Amino acid sequence: MDNGADSYRCFLDGDDIGMTEIIRDYKDGLILFLNRYVHNIWTAEELAEDTFFCIVIKKPRFSGKYSFKTWLYTIGRNLAVNHIKRMGRVNSTDPEDLEQMAHDEKTLEQSYISGEERLLVHSALSRLRPEYGRILYLKFFEDLDNGQIARIMKKNRRQIENMLYQSKRALKTELDKEGYQYEGL
Amino acid sequence: MKDYKEMSEDIFRRRDEYMAKRQRRTKKIAAAVSGVCLIALLTTGICQGVILQGRPDDGQTPGMTQTAGKQDEIQELQKKKAYSDEKGDIDQGSSGEDNETGNDAKDNGGNGVGNGTEDTTGSDAKDNGENDAGNVTEDTTGSDAKDNWGNDAGNGTEDTAGNDAKDKVGNNAGNVTDDETGNDTEDKRDNVSDKDTLDETDMAAKNKETNADEETDSGSSEGTSIDAPVQEQAGATGALKPYEEFWGGSYMDENGCWVVLLTEDTPENRQKVFEYNPSLKESSTIFRKADYTKAYLTELMAVISKAMGNNELPNVSSAALSEDKNRVVVYMTSEDEASVLKVNSFDTLGGAIEIVYSGSDVMEKADLIEKPMMY
Numbered sequence: 001m002d003n004g005a006d007s008y009r010c011f012l013d014g015d016d017i018g019m020t021e022i023i024r025d026y027k028d029g030l031i032l033f034l035n036r037y038v039h040n041i042w043t044a045e046e047l048a049e050d051t052f053f054c055i056v057i058k059k060p061r062f063s064g065k066y067s068f069k070t071w072l073y074t075i076g077r078n079l080a081v082n083h084i085k086r087m088g089r090v091n092s093t094d095p096e097d098l099e100q101m102a103h104d105e106k107t108l109e110q111s112y113i114s115g116e117e118r119l120l121v122h123s124a125l126s127r128l129r130p131e132y133g134r135i136l137y138l139k140f141f142e143d144l145d146n147g148q149i150a151r152i153m154k155k156n157r158r159q160i161e162n163m164l165y166q167s168k169r170a171l172k173t174e175l176d177k178e179g180y181q182y183e184g185l
Numbered sequence: 186m187k188d189y190k191e192m193s194e195d196i197f198r199r200r201d202e203y204m205a206k207r208q209r210r211t212k213k214i215a216a217a218v219s220g221v222c223l224i225a226l227l228t229t230g231i232c233q234g235v236i237l238q239g240r241p242d243d244g245q246t247p248g249m250t251q252t253a254g255k256q257d258e259i260q261e262l263q264k265k266k267a268y269s270d271e272k273g274d275i276d277q278g279s280s281g282e283d284n285e286t287g288n289d290a291k292d293n294g295g296n297g298v299g300n301g302t303e304d305t306t307g308s309d310a311k312d313n314g315e316n317d318a319g320n321v322t323e324d325t326t327g328s329d330a331k332d333n334w335g336n337d338a339g340n341g342t343e344d345t346a347g348n349d350a351k352d353k354v355g356n357n358a359g360n361v362t363d364d365e366t367g368n369d370t371e372d373k374r375d376n377v378s379d380k381d382t383l384d385e386t387d388m389a390a391k392n393k394e395t396n397a398d399e400e401t402d403s404g405s406s407e408g409t410s411i412d413a414p415v416q417e418q419a420g421a422t423g424a425l426k427p428y429e430e431f432w433g434g435s436y437m438d439e440n441g442c443w444v445v446l447l448t449e450d451t452p453e454n455r456q457k458v459f460e461y462n463p464s465l466k467e468s469s470t471i472f473r474k475a476d477y478t479k480a481y482l483t484e485l486m487a488v489i490s491k492a493m494g495n496n497e498l499p500n501v502s503s504a505a506l507s508e509d510k511n512r513v514v515v516y517m518t519s520e521d522e523a524s525v526l527k528v529n530s531f532d533t534l535g536g537a538i539e540i541v542y543s544g545s546d547v548m549e550k551a552d553l554i555e556k557p558m559m560y
Contacts, residue, residue: 016197023196024189045186053196057203104186 004068012059023052026069028112029142030076036125036134037080041105047083051076070148073138077152113141121182124174132167139164432458433475434482434508446475446511475511477537482506485538486513488531500524502543512539 004025010018027048034051035044054060054075062071113119121140125133138149150160172185187195431454433446443465447454450472458472459465486506492498501524504515515528515538525540532538 016193019196020189020193023193027189027192041186049187049192049196052192053199056196056200108186 004072005062005064008055008062008068011056019052019056022055022068022072026072027052028108029069030073031108032112033073033134033137033142034076034080035105036130036137037077037084041101041108043083044080047080048076050079054079066148066151067144069142070144070151073142073152077154117182120178120180121171121175124171124178127174128167128170131163132170135160135163136167136171430478432479433473433477433511434479436509438471442469442471444471444473444509446473446479446508448475448478450474477511477534479508481534482508482511482513482537485531489513489515489528489538492531498524498528501528507539510539513537514539514541516541516543518543 004022007018007021007025011022012018030048030051031041031044034047035041038044038047051072055072060075062068109119109122113122118141122137125136128136135149135153138144138152144152146157146160146164149164150157153160155163168185172182175182175185431447431449433448435443435445438444445458445465447458455472459467459470483506486504489498489501489504493501493504500517500519500521502516502518504513507514513532517524517528517540520542528540529535529538
């Protein structure tokens with residue numbers, strides 16, 4: 001059982017510090033993952049906050065069948081999908097805020113993703129199809145296995161394997177354009 | 186971008202607001218539910234109250250409209266009346282006027298000559314011809330055949346709610362106003378000597394009206410007649426004025442009819458009874474032959490009571506004068522022959538004492554209840 005599960009148990013026992021620890025440990029990664037859905041770092045931040053708020057209010061049961069991160073990201077994904085259904089894919093961000101938003105996104109990436117090479121790959125994911133970008137993000141930056149990714153993406157393992165193969169090929173092509181070789185591919 | 190502390194604070198603040206909002210909403214819902222429950226309880230209580238108010242009492246037919254308390258009042262009133270009758274205090278002329286003004290079902294022509302009024306229920310018009318002697322007018326309430334106490338004895342004329350055409354009391358005289366279920370109609374007849382106003386409404390309405398009348402009557406009992414057999418309790422005895430020469434007792438049967446026991450049941454004596462008890466209606470009176478006069482039974486009862494008081498009858502637990510049996514009932518705890526002979530020795534005529542072996546000193550409550558005669 002990972003630290004997230006322990007912290008969540010502390011929170012369920014009435015200790016708010018447990019939730020603070022969860023937010024501290026999982027906030028940035030969740031925001032970057034949700035950003036793959038909404039393509040707006042601020043909206044992703046709001047959705048991440050809503051995810052934690054949902055957990056605080058409803059206190060859903062965590063069975064431990066999957067990792068706490070998988071469980072948390074699944075909740076976040078559901079909220080993001082609901083948000084997209086409700087709000088649509090129209091980006092209503094003011095053009096004047098785009099620069100600030102890009103700066104915030106860059107800052108978050110730099111704080112969460114260590115290494116110049118990984119940052120380069122992460123930025124290359126944005127140029128891939130959204131599905132490929134999400135799967136590769138979970139694979140390379142969240143270190144989740146295929147089963148956990150399948151759980152979060154609500155697909156079966158076979159589908160995830162196929163998509164991973166195709167997304168890696170797409171990423172390799174994208175990196176080749178820039179003359180960069182990534183050893184993980 | 187928020188750091189994790191700011192996000193945590195925001196989340197917990199939102200949680201507090203959410204909880205407070207939910208608490209307020211819960212309170213609102215609870216208040217609403219409480220209000221609904223309160224209204225439901227009040228409605229239920231009101232309905233139950235109405236139902237209880239309109240429910241007939243035990244021992245009464247559904248058409249009878251008095252509550253137990255009111256019946257007690259009336260019984261008390263009857264006793265006062267009987268007592269005042271004995272003293273000759275009855276205002277014979279005034280009650281007819283009372284009947285004119287009030288809708289008092291009890292003021293049934295009690296004092297006017299031949300101006301009786303009877304409250305019955307049902308739609309039986311066949312008995313009209315039997316209202317022979319006086320100007321008896323009967324009206325009914327509702328349509329419940331059980332209310333028609335006149336039906337049982339075959340005496341009486343009834344009309345039903347809303348059917349004034351059935352007030353065919355051809356041999357009657359009097360202006361009878363019938364209020365039937367809110368439809369006031371007047372059945373005016375010739376040869377008027379008095380006016381009797383009667384109420385005929387449904388049961389609940391009659392309850393209220395009768396109760397109101399009773400209250401009025403209890404306030405001025407002097408000029409009030411007490412006949413109204415339909416309002417008596419079954420089994421009641423002693424309210425009629427005895428005519429001592431041949432009077433064997435009287436009681437009210439379960440149908441609300443007065444049963445008068447006469448040692449000499451002749452038309453002349455019957456007529457005397459009616460003259461002596463003007464409130465008595467022929468249609469609601471049943472005469473029966475009695476073996477002993479009430480005076481004799483009373484005297485016998487007094488002798489036995491005295492002997493019991495002197496401890497002369499140790500095996501006798503109690504004794505009672507049963508008017509419906511026309512006997513003095515003596516309850517004994519043992520079958521000691523000597524005690525039986527001694528008890529019977531008080532009965533100079535013989536056969537007036539009925540001995541019951543109760544088996545214990547404590548009498549059963551049921552033994553104390555005077556049961557009406559069955560026909």
